[in-house]
């Protein structure tokens with residue numbers, strides 16, 4: 461686990477690295493930040509370097525070593541829900557999460573269509589990352605899917621980063637937390653204040669916590685997190701392993717999915 465400058469978490473933890481999606485622009489140029497970061501690993505791990513989904517089992521022990529509660533970004537260097545990720549790897553990681561109730565594990569995906577519908581540990585939050593390029597059909601599929609996760613995931617959230625399209629509307633009822641951010645780098649972009657004003661207003665009305673990242677340059681500091689039940693975090697339900705391997709998944713029609721880049 462590594463300390464991170466990502467504002468909404470304390471550490472990143474990468475037991476799985478890699479992703480088969482390789483998000484790219486219309487010219488085929490891969491824009492995935494994790495992909496380019498992984499290119500630095502050439503000397504250490506060939507699969508990391510090639511961004512092939514794989515598990516680093518030696519990292520499964522890491523959360524146990526931190527006793528102080530922390531917010532941990534799960535798989536910042538890949539995609540936990542990628543279709544090439546072996547379900548048995550996911551099960552092993554869910555076990556670690558379940559064991560480490562002192563921590564909150566935050567998973568952010570661009571492939572929500574692959575999220576197995578199972579009961580997740582209550583200290584695992586699952587979010588979808590959207591940057592503004594979707595059509596109405598995919599938006600509806602996406603909402604329907606998160607509705608299916610309502611009783612399965614303790615905190616469902618959406619990360620609007622970079623927030624490039626103020627068309628997002630009516631989505632709040634599917635989520636317990638909202639993150640909004642701008643774009644850094646040479647195409648730097650901060651969402652106009654009026655766009656964020658609207659999200660602030662909606663979150664206030666619906667009583668949803670909102671985290672506005674610094675790169676929005678918004679004049680009001682809003683760094684809210686969902687409230688969780690301490691000491692056990694609702695985890696009184698069962699003591700058993702998490703089974704995904706043989707789970708029949710209820711997936712929306714893949715053709716209706718068009719999330720990102």
Ligand code: SF4
Nearest residue numbers: 479482483492538570
């Ligand atoms: S889904 Fe995420 S990890 Fe995979 S290529 Fe796209 S941005 Fe990178």
Ligand SMILES: [Zn+2]
Nearest residue numbers: 477505507508
């Ligand atoms: Zn590796």
